[in-house]
Amino acid sequence: MEKIDIPQEENKILEGHRKVMYVSDEKGEFHTENYGSSVEEFATKTAVEEFDLLAKESLKKIQLNEASPIEYYMYKNRMDFPTLVSVVGMFSFRVKRHLKMKNFKKLSDKILNRYCEAFNISLEELKGFKV
Amino acid sequence: MNKEFEHSQFAHCESGTISTLLTSYGLKISEPMAFGITSCLSFVYLPFIKISNMPLIAYRQMPKNIINRISKVLNIKMEKRKYKDPIKANEELSKLINQNHLVGLQTSVFYLPYFPKDMRFHFNAHNLMVYKKEGNEYFISDPVFEDIVKCDEKELTKARFAKGIFAPKGFLYYPKQIPTNIDFEKIIKKAIKKNANSLLTPFPYAGVKGMRKLAKSIALLKLDNNERYIKNFLTHIVRMQEEIGTGGGGFRFLYAAFLQESKKYNLDENLLEEASTLFVKSGNTLREFALLCVESSRNLDKFNPEKISEKLIEASKYEEEASKLLKRV
Numbered sequence: 001m002e003k004i005d006i007p008q009e010e011n012k013i014l015e016g017h018r019k020v021m022y023v024s025d026e027k028g029e030f031h032t033e034n035y036g037s038s039v040e041e042f043a044t045k046t047a048v049e050e051f052d053l054l055a056k057e058s059l060k061k062i063q064l065n066e067a068s069p070i071e072y073y074m075y076k077n078r079m080d081f082p083t084l085v086s087v088v089g090m091f092s093f094r095v096k097r098h099l100k101m102k103n104f105k106k107l108s109d110k111i112l113n114r115y116c117e118a119f120n121i122s123l124e125e126l127k128g129f130k131v
Numbered sequence: 132m133n134k135e136f137e138h139s140q141f142a143h144c145e146s147g148t149i150s151t152l153l154t155s156y157g158l159k160i161s162e163p164m165a166f167g168i169t170s171c172l173s174f175v176y177l178p179f180i181k182i183s184n185m186p187l188i189a190y191r192q193m194p195k196n197i198i199n200r201i202s203k204v205l206n207i208k209m210e211k212r213k214y215k216d217p218i219k220a221n222e223e224l225s226k227l228i229n230q231n232h233l234v235g236l237q238t239s240v241f242y243l244p245y246f247p248k249d250m251r252f253h254f255n256a257h258n259l260m261v262y263k264k265e266g267n268e269y270f271i272s273d274p275v276f277e278d279i280v281k282c283d284e285k286e287l288t289k290a291r292f293a294k295g296i297f298a299p300k301g302f303l304y305y306p307k308q309i310p311t312n313i314d315f316e317k318i319i320k321k322a323i324k325k326n327a328n329s330l331l332t333p334f335p336y337a338g339v340k341g342m343r344k345l346a347k348s349i350a351l352l353k354l355d356n357n358e359r360y361i362k363n364f365l366t367h368i369v370r371m372q373e374e375i376g377t378g379g380g381g382f383r384f385l386y387a388a389f390l391q392e393s394k395k396y397n398l399d400e401n402l403l404e405e406a407s408t409l410f411v412k413s414g415n416t417l418r419e420f421a422l423l424c425v426e427s428s429r430n431l432d433k434f435n436p437e438k439i440s441e442k443l444i445e446a447s448k449y450e451e452e453a454s455k456l457l458k459r460v
Contacts, residue, residue: 001408004414018277024391024411030384030388030391045249046362047363
């Protein structure tokens with residue numbers, strides 16, 4: 001039987017938890033064993049950092065009065081656009097408009113509240129958003 | 132009903148959940164067996180479907196395939212419920228737990244507070260089991276965790292009613308009736324053949340061909356001003372394999388374990404052994420492939436698309452060979 005190497009590297013993202021994978025012994029019998037993969041750690045970290053980066057870029061656009069705080073909170077909550085659309089339950093062309101500052105400023109509290117609920121924040125946090 | 136319930140940790144959430152559920156309801160089935168008899172090994176690459184701006188890549192069948200297929204394959208009556216109203220969903224869940232049921236749930240990882248912060252993404256098809264409630268707290272057997280975990284009702288409800296792709300809609304399930312005389316030999320044979328055929332499908336975006344399609348798109352990647360995308364794309368492939376998948380080509384090891392276990396059921400042992408070895412080789416190769424992807428992402432100066440692409444093609448060859456063997460089982 002072909003050997004399976006079990007990586008025993010550090011993966012800080014798991015915060016002390018350990019996952020298992022299947023490995024075989026000399027007789028070819030399989031069982032589960034704990035492993036730690038730095039490859040996995042790097043891949044996850046990259047995905048987390050990409051959302052952080054998108055949120056940062058959003059802040060810059062908010063300063064320039066282009067993007068709205070909704071865009072920032074979308075990335076902060078690790079959502080992509082279709083996920084946000086589905087969470088707030090509006091048409092995507094509407095949500096797309098709300099991501100722009102000039103349209104955001106005209107929104108009613110009622111609409112804003114739907115976003116607040118999606119992001120688990122208060123109305124003040126969204127309305128009075130400061131970069 | 133679930134008096135013999137015992138929490139165990141598994142490589143994959145859906146096969147792990149089904150294994151624990153069926154075992155505690157009286158039919159002992161290992162995780163590899165649950166994965167194998169539902170013909171779950173797969174590869175899909177759909178560049179035109181985007182998730183977080185990245186193409187859809189999966190190393191196994193779509194979520195819920197195991198839950199749906201296992202009842203068909205083993206002729207199990209599975210109680211499955213979806214809800215519109217979260218309050219009603221909670222009431223019924225509590226009632227089931229009070230009747231001593233062990234209940235499987237579909238949830239979104241993002242809203243589960245016991246997950247490490249950086250693992251919480253909007254992945255809506257995470258499976259776990261609930262078996263006890265004290266006050267507002269549910270006791271959960273989550274197959275990817277070493278120990279029992281707890282979760283507040285409010286947060287679990289959020290996780291059960293998350294929106295987006297694969298939205299769980301409060302989905303819960305548990306076996307209602309399990310037949311006593313199951314002809315495993317026949318079932319396994321059929322499942323293996325079916326899986327072999329699906330890996331050899333002529334559809335260019337799935338199975339062995341799908342792996343080569345992805346390999347080709349990697350080979351065509353060019354660095355010019357594309358660094359951020361390439362880094363995200365390569366690590367995305369790895370995440371789907373390692374994190375959402377299990378342990379780097381872990382699904383291949385899982386399937387190899389299934390083939391090994393199938394030897395007990397009067398099938399061609401040599402053939403199973405050979406195919407099992409090939410899937411282990413594929414899993415090992417996929418791990419090397421993941422390593423190459425990550426090395427390139429860490430240092431794009433060393434980015435060598437042909438080399439990465441070739442590794443994936445190597446893995447696809449093992450799987451093609453194994454599938455051709457298994458068609459004869």
